[in-house]
Amino acid sequence: MVEPISQEQFAALKQSAVLSNGLRLAYVEMGDPDGVPILLLHGFTDSARSWSLAAPHLATGFRLVSPDLRGHGHSDKPEGCYTIPEMATDVRFLIETLDLAPSHVVGHSLGGRLAQAIAERWPHLVRKIVLISTSAVLRERRGWLWENIQKLRDPIDPECAFIREWCAGAIPVDENFLAHARRESAAVPSRIWHSIYYEQLAYDPSPLLQDISAPTLILRGEEDMIATEEHQAQMQEAIVGAERISLPSHGHNIHWEDPERVAGLVRTFLERPR
Template sequence: MKKLVVLFSLMTFANGLFAQAHILFLMPLDRQEKTIELSNNVKLNYVEQGNRLGVPVIFLHGYTDSWHSFDYVLNHLPKKYHAFAISLRGHGNSDRTLTGYQPEGLAADVASFVKQLNLGPVIIVGHSMGGVIAQRFVLDYPLLAKSMVIVSSAANFTDNEPVKEFNSIVQKFDQPVDSAFAAEFQSSTIVHPISSKYFNTVVNESRKVPVHVWKSALAELIKANYTNELSKINIPTLIVWGEKDSFCQRKEQDELLKSIRGAKLLIYPGTGHALHWEQPERFVKDLENFIDK
């Protein structure tokens, strides 16, 4: 009889622990910074927040940014989503390898990330260079993508004169990028001012990027031309663009809209390349409407 009582007590205790653990698991995560080592031995720094049973949303930043590019977005994003913002290879506090900066390689890193965390089909959100990687991810790993949001980007950078002109400057670098140049570059991505504290954050994140990554990532970006492949994309796609974008033009948005079946285009009047910094609340609302529809 004593054995039965002890066994029952142990079972009750174990069930209580399981229930507590289950409740904790269901509670939305506050933002947590983490590092993962991929199957190719590259370590990526990222943040995770929200409901671990919610829709997985992956945010990919632009050229020389990091997961901090989505600070404002994550602040406003409802905790019902399971959100991840990644610092891509060579950026932020992720590994700074000598090679691997072509969109195909960066998309492969993202695919490895999704697989290792068992996230299943995800909503992929890419800004600028991240938008190119998002397209490559969807094209190369269609079973891992549920829907896509392309922000301030293009499918073809081979004819993009502002980016090509910027590349001609960057390829001459032989020293680490200084604060003045990083600040000038980041200033060119916005029309309306953002807080000086946050602006300093994004400038400092750009300065973390080694000069070989500044050069290699941009050289690979201007080779990207996926126009003839976009018809293969058959998932819901939202295109978001700022009317005063200094890098990506309206004609490039129209090309995306025409080539991706069923895509929708949202234009933010009077807003620049980093529209998610200038209008984070509107961006999150538009993102939420797209995901939940």
Template sequence: MESIEDVQYVVVHGYRRAFRIAGSGPALLMLHGLACDSSTWVDVMPRLAEHYTVIAPDLLGHGESDKPDADYSLGGYANGMRDLLTVLGIDKVTVVGHSFGGGVAMQFAYQFPDRTERVVLVSTGGLGKEVTPLIRFLTVPGSGLAIAAATLRPWRPLVSGALTSMSKLPISATRDLGEVARIYEALADPAQRTAVQRVTSHVLNWRGQYVTMTDRSYLARLMPVLVIWGRDDMVIPASHADSAPTQVSDVHVLEDSGHFPHRDHPEEFARIVVEFVESNPPATYHRGRWRALLRRGDQYQLESVDPAAAVPVAAAEPAIS
């Protein structure tokens, strides 16, 4: 088995993509959050790799992947993940997404339901407007210059060290500051800072998140979905779990946990994911069922579908290929 610490590389569309891979068996695609990288999963990857093939990429513009002047939209990221999996010879996955990566996971499942077996959303974006002012600040004109000044070398170690030290205090409000320190260090790289700002411009503005998947949440009736959140999340409120897809398989709000529940409680997180995968058979994509659900929208009841015919029992409309 590959070491969790080993980062591998593959070139897709001319850009280097970094990723970690370990284990064997059914595939889990693990997508990190904004300004983070695949190392956010290192505490849970060994446990998950005992059961699955775990692929944790650095999203384009993050970590050790290239940071080009390119498409940083949700759809672009979903396409990139499809192409990475294709290059790696992996057909179908359970996609796991944290924070912004949760938005990418939902977009991947929406664009490629034939390649998605299950969805796991971890403190995910895309389920509500509220988000920390620190992220909204990235969309304000001039924020790039302000961050560049705030991450200059003379005081960068002092700020990073102070954030890390504060994260060790027994206070829920400072719990995630160790991860914030890592993000602060990452934003010192001008290329990553530009990429992160490009990402934020696609999904939110200074008022909050404006891109949502809640209007399409009824599609989750065709796919098992798990939601995991930290009770003390100061980045995206745990109350957004209430807006999770209506047919969600399970919701876990972990106590004594912030925006990174997989870092706060890696053993419990891995256990929840394994139990979810083992107890929920993979979704099987059928174009007729997908079409029927799209036609009726969120008022459509799955019970009205005849699985043999894969169209509504009472439908009089002709099938559309």
């Protein structure tokens, strides 16, 4: 029986490291200090807390490191820049600073785009990658997310309709966790919401997918309207040998909605001999 960790306990584990580029990243470390490292990368406007429900199911035998990406959580929030290559470079420096290489890299949504970029650019740092609810397509200047980001102004209300929907699950999620998640998403300055989305309007990750040599697992919920079935099929076709699993009735935040099951799928994939 895996013991869950409370949100207060998880927050108390937060540490920080100054990277070689001068940026300070906050992170949480759990599990076996001598285990194979797993780097857990959260999604857009989340934080390391995004993994608090799933991490206990991965901790045995692995060294888990969950950073707050630049602009998120307790990490530095510079004026710029928020491109995928720049944010991936932060993660590379964190891997080097904490002596994690080679590491498994598990990324959700934006974190999955960073996992792709790391595996493409620095394959020697990576064992396997898991791409959860992510894609490799250009963002668009239309749709629900684009329209709501345009309206954001500081201070952002964590209980406004947009933030409540942004942090919701297709199936019920622990409400205490969601309350923390909403507050942390709302605490991300609107300029960073805008910057990260704008940068991805011009960033096309698809041409580099063929450079990923690490074994890859693609996971999504069938009700996910952000990382669609079409997006997942395109990634699987482009990444040599990639495997794909879809969870019926689940949405974009599958590791919140069904943390034990998702962690189990991730663990099975990572523990399988390469």
